[in-house]
Amino acid sequence: xxxxxxxxxxxxxxxxxxxxxxxxxxxxxxxxxxxxxxxxxxxxxxxxxxxxxxxxxxxxxxxxxxxxxxxxxxxxxxxxxxxxxxxxxxxxxxxxxxxxxxxxxxxxxxxxxxxxxxxxxxxxxxxxxxxxxxxxxxxxxxxxxxxxxxxxxxxxxxxxxxxxxxxxxxxxxxxxxxxxxxxxxxxxxxxxxxxxxxxxxxxxxxxxxxxxxxxxxxxxxxxxxxxxxxxxxxxxxxxxxxxxxxxxxxxxxxxxxxxxxxxxxxxxxxxxxxxxxxxxxxxxxxxxxxxxxxxxxxxxxxxxxxxxxxxxxxxxxxxxxxxxxxxxxxxxxxxxxxxxxxxxxxxxxxxxxxxxxxxxxxxxxxxxxxxxxxx
Amino acid sequence: xxxxxxxxxxxxxxxxxxxxxxxxxxxxxxxxxxxxxxxxxxxxxxxxxxxxxxxxxxxxxxxxxxxxxxxxxxxxxxxxxxxxxxxxxxxxxxxxxxxxxxxxxxxxxxxxxxxxxxxxxxxxxxxxxxxxxxxxxxxxxxxxxxxxxxxxxxxxxxxxxxxxxxxxxxxxxxxxxxxxxxxxxxxxxxxxxxxxx
Numbered sequence: 107x108x109x110x111x112x113x114x115x116x117x118x119x120x121x122x123x124x125x126x127x128x129x130x131x132x133x134x135x136x137x138x139x140x141x142x143x144x145x146x147x148x149x150x151x152x153x154x155x156x157x158x159x160x161x162x163x164x165x166x167x168x169x170x171x172x173x174x175x176x177x178x179x180x181x182x183x184x185x186x187x188x189x190x191x192x193x194x195x196x197x198x199x200x201x202x203x204x205x206x207x208x209x210x211x212x213x214x215x216x217x218x219x220x221x222x223x224x225x226x227x228x229x230x231x232x233x234x235x236x237x238x239x240x241x242x243x244x245x246x247x248x249x250x251x252x253x254x255x256x257x258x259x260x261x262x263x264x265x266x267x268x269x270x271x272x273x274x275x276x277x278x279x280x281x282x283x284x285x286x287x288x289x290x291x292x293x294x295x296x297x298x299x300x301x302x303x304x305x306x307x308x309x310x311x312x313x314x315x316x317x318x319x320x321x322x323x324x325x326x327x328x329x330x331x332x333x334x335x336x337x338x339x340x341x342x343x344x345x346x347x348x349x350x351x352x353x354x355x356x357x358x359x360x361x362x363x364x365x366x367x368x369x370x371x372x373x374x375x376x377x378x379x380x381x382x383x384x385x386x387x388x389x390x391x392x393x394x395x396x397x398x399x400x401x402x403x404x405x406x407x408x409x410x411x412x413x414x415x416x417x418x419x420x421x422x423x424x425x426x427x428x429x430x431x432x433x434x435x436x437x438x439x440x441x442x443x444x445x446x447x448x449x450x451x452x453x454x455x456x457x458x459x460x461x462x463x464x465x466x467x468x469x470x471x472x473x474x475x476x477x478x479x480x481x
Numbered sequence: 482x483x484x485x486x487x488x489x490x491x492x493x494x495x496x497x498x499x500x501x502x503x504x505x506x507x508x509x510x511x512x513x514x515x516x517x518x519x520x521x522x523x524x525x526x527x528x529x530x531x532x533x534x535x536x537x538x539x540x541x542x543x544x545x546x547x548x549x550x551x552x553x554x555x556x557x558x559x560x561x562x563x564x565x566x567x568x569x570x571x572x573x574x575x576x577x578x579x580x581x582x583x584x585x586x587x588x589x590x591x592x593x594x595x596x597x598x599x600x601x602x603x604x605x606x607x608x609x610x611x612x613x614x615x616x617x618x619x620x621x622x623x624x625x626x627x628x629x630x631x632x633x634x635x636x637x638x639x640x641x642x643x644x645x646x647x648x649x650x651x652x653x654x655x656x657x658x659x660x661x662x663x664x665x666x667x668x669x670x671x672x673x674x675x676x677x678x
Binding site for chain 1: 502524526532535536537538539540542543544545546547548556557558561
């Protein structure tokens with residue numbers, strides 16, 4: 107079943123951390139677990155480790171597939187594997203589910219040791235900085251002093267940037283794809299509509315829906331449908347779905363008539379069937395809060411002065427959710443700090459989703475950059 | 482940019498002080514910037530808009546930024562670079578005056594090289610009724626990336642009109658230095674430009 111350039115069957119692992127973790131929002135986690143996967147081999151010098159950070163709905167399952175499910179291909183499998191742009195014959199690649207997640211790491215669905223009940227709405231707010239601090243604990247656990255690279259798309263790119271600020275000595279290269287130095291008001295607005303869909307779902311029960319045997323599926327579905335609209339471009343939606351009628355003509359009903367309706371409902375239902383509503387809320391808030399320049403009076407260049415890593419920044423021409431202009435801000439801020447930075451603006455029609463696709467220019471850029479990383 | 486024009490590189494390298502910040506507009510495969518990093522330890526950045534060139538530049542180990550020079554250099558701070566270089570690309574840009582102004586805004590000096598359309602072989606070709614094709618103008622009229630056709634004399638006049646100081650000018654005939662009558666005898670010119678203060 108596995109493709110010759112696939113890492114093949116992979117087994118998720120869990121690392122347990124007993125030291126309390128102080129969180130930026132004021133809370134403390136007494137201890138926590140992180141689910142992760144690794145691909146390739148850590149070399150003797152421990153210099154070839156690459157951390158892959160996930161975005162809003164991603165997980166530690168980045169590449170390969172799970173033995174019990176042939177359909178479970180990792181979310182960035184087209185990038186990572188033997189002979190792929192992030193080549194596992196050369197690099198030791200790590201995927202991790204972030205703190206507050208719902209794929210095996212400690213999160214709102216986990217049991218709060220203090221109460222014996224699900225954390226639910228009592229799970230503390232976590233930020234990009236907290237995720238990175240937790241990832242650093244995982245690096246310690248795996249014996250990795252310094253990453254050859256930290257890589258991420260969208261919210262994952264924010265984590266890569268934050269790594270260079272929080273642990274400048276522990277990261278040689280940061281690769282931020284379809285990312286931004288902070289969200290715009292419009293972007294926060296989309297997140298807020300998504301959150302309101304969940305928060306006002308009668309099955310949400312103030313975030314303690316687990317005890318009610320309920321799932322705020324309607325809210326999650328709406329949140330996901332809205333998200334998907336913003337991940338695509340007008341052109342790609344027109345090309346993929348156009349105005350195609352499912353019945354060949356209008357039948358005047360509120361059931362699915364247009365193919366785009368079918369797509370959004372399918373994506374929404376699929377997401378709501380497994381994703382945790384509290385994780386969605388926490389993660390969108392982490393996105394909203396991320397703004398390293400805030401403590402520097404909004405001066406991004408000043409905030410990036412402490413990073414010493416080399417950077418690759420990539421954006422996509424049709425991505426209006428994380429537009430190229432936001433990536434360029436990062437590029438100029440780094441350049442004016444005399445940092446090594448390269449920037450590619452990929453011509454790709456698929457909007458924000460482009461970062462998960464395998465556009466030839468995009469993958470050639472990533473391959474070219476990873477290949478030149480000295481181990 | 483064509484890597485066969487090494488004499489253009491050597492002149493430019495001679496004008497760069499070790500450790501400078503350098504911006505190379507239209508950096509092509511990145512070989513000039515790589516040369517400057519190796520011989521002058523510059524903190525260099527290339528600008529390139531062609532996807533294939535961008536990938537080659539990345540492989541060459543230089544910092545390369547994808548952007549369209551026709552849109553100017555708005556993101557760069559005033560005077561950030563010691564030198565802003567444009568090697569054999571000026572003739573391929575529509576916004577000639579705009580980019581020259583921008584180069585001298587973000588750089589203390591600009592270095593520009595371009596093929597001289599007034600070169601005697603080019604004139605001879607026109608006299609014979611055909612558009613010139615030569616080492617410095619390797620394309621046919623129907624597939625050339627060049628959009629501006631100008632001579633050394635034309636460029637001197639443009640600098641004069643725009644208050645650009647020509648600090649140094651070297652001209653070459655297929656690699657050999659030309660001292661007399663460069664507008665007639667030189668195929669390529671390399672300029673070091675500054676602002677009149």
